[in-house]
Amino acid sequence: MAGVGFRRWAQTLTKGRGVGISALLSGARAASGASKDSLPGPYPTTPAERAAAAKKYNLRVEDYEPYPDNGQGFGDYPKLPDRSQHERDPWYQWDHPDLRRNWGEPMHWNFDMYIRNRVDTSPTPVSWNSMCKQLFGFIGFMLFMFYIGEVFPAYQPVVSPAQERSDELFM
Amino acid sequence: MVTTTTRAVNAIFHQFSFARSVRHQINMADYKEAPLATRPRTLDPNDYFNLSQEKRRADEERAALRANLKRQYLTQLNNPSRTELIEDPALTRWVYARANPFPHFRPTFKTSLLGIVFGVVPLVTLYYIFKTDRDRKEAQIKAGTRDRKFNLAY
Numbered sequence: 001m002a003g004v005g006f007r008r009w010a011q012t013l014t015k016g017r018g019v020g021i022s023a024l025l026s027g028a029r030a031a032s033g034a035s036k037d038s039l040p041g042p043y044p045t046t047p048a049e050r051a052a053a054a055k056k057y058n059l060r061v062e063d064y065e066p067y068p069d070n071g072q073g074f075g076d077y078p079k080l081p082d083r084s085q086h087e088r089d090p091w092y093q094w095d096h097p098d099l100r101r102n103w104g105e106p107m108h109w110n111f112d113m114y115i116r117n118r119v120d121t122s123p124t125p126v127s128w129n130s131m132c133k134q135l136f137g138f139i140g141f142m143l144f145m146f147y148i149g150e151v152f153p154a155y156q157p158v159v160s161p162a163q164e165r166s167d168e169l170f171m
Numbered sequence: 172m173v174t175t176t177t178r179a180v181n182a183i184f185h186q187f188s189f190a191r192s193v194r195h196q197i198n199m200a201d202y203k204e205a206p207l208a209t210r211p212r213t214l215d216p217n218d219y220f221n222l223s224q225e226k227r228r229a230d231e232e233r234a235a236l237r238a239n240l241k242r243q244y245l246t247q248l249n250n251p252s253r254t255e256l257i258e259d260p261a262l263t264r265w266v267y268a269r270a271n272p273f274p275h276f277r278p279t280f281k282t283s284l285l286g287i288v289f290g291v292v293p294l295v296t297l298y299y300i301f302k303t304d305r306d307r308k309e310a311q312i313k314a315g316t317r318d319r320k321f322n323l324a325y
Contacts, residue, residue: 038260040268042275058240058261060232071279073272077264083209095244103257104240107265121208128205 043069044076053078057106067109078106084114084121 037056043066044050053076054064067074088100095103099115113119124131159167204210212218247257276282311317 038264040264040271057264058236060229060236062229063233071275071277071282073274073276075268075272075275077268082207087209095241102237102240103244103259104261105237106261109265109269111265123211124205124208127203131205 040075040077042075049076058104059106074109077109080106080108082108082110082114082121084119085116086114086120086122 041053044053050064050066051061053066054061057064057078059078065079066076067079085100088094090100094100101107108114114121126134199214202210202214244257247253308317312319
């Protein structure tokens with residue numbers, strides 16, 4: 001942000017006397033990228049608003065589904081399927097290959113959760129029941145064995161009866 | 172509707188499984204996806220059996236949107252006189268939407284409940300837990316019953 005401002009300031013100054021300096025002094029600047037109607041807005045109520053919102057987000061009108069209007073602060077942001085970036089084609093030439101995303105594509109509300117370092121919703125090779133049995137079975141078995149180890153400790157230090165008696169005095 | 176398609180897929184897969192041994196086989200057609208995970212595309216009946224015109228038209232429209240965005244991006248990317256970064260309006264919209272939920276916020280039962288559960292309850296319960304625990308320890312120290320092993324000064 002500050003970098004852009006400085007560059008523009010430097011460009012205005014170097015444009016020479018007259019037009020450049022007066023533009024800087026008047027405070028006017030060139031219009032920045034996003035105009036007000038390309039930003040997210042309130043929940044769309046009429047079909048015309050829905051069509052406009054779908055066009056804004058680069059979605060088909062049939063595909064555009066806003067989050068339900070329950071006051072949680074989504075506005076007209078589209079509700080995209082909850083799929084992580086792990087599931088996208090690794091061999092397609094994405095514009096941003098590490099994010100597996102193309103330029104201009106609508107981003108999921110939780111996009112930063114679905115990146116490839118984080119949550120993965122791709123199909124599991126093993127079924128849910130099998131995974132649960134393996135995990136809880138292992139944890140349960142280890143807990144049980146540690147409990148047995150507390151009840152029946154092994155490798156107790158071996159001391160002579162004389163040493164045991166003298167230890168007791170200092171206890 | 173789902174059972175007929177799974178039976179159809181079962182019939183396709185059955186001819187490969189009858190030659191195997193008698194022990195319990197996991198048939199891929201019986202694959203059940205984990206909660207919140209998705210089904211592999213090769214086991215999705217919608218991909219095999221949905222050949223309707225509507226689906227194809229929808230896919231074509233989506234491809235047209237994608238191609239338009241691709242064209243815009245590549246024009247900017249390969250422009251030799253471009254000196255600045257290519258701004259992504261979808262990214263701008265996402266950041267703006269995530270940073271400005273309050274204009275669309277409305278206090279309802281659900282939002283108030285979430286606010287109380289995540290905002291008020293931890294504060295109050297932790298205060299009470301710490302206060303009572305520390306008061307108990309202080310009372311023990313004053314009564315001389317607490318075993319204080321670690322001295323701050325000798």
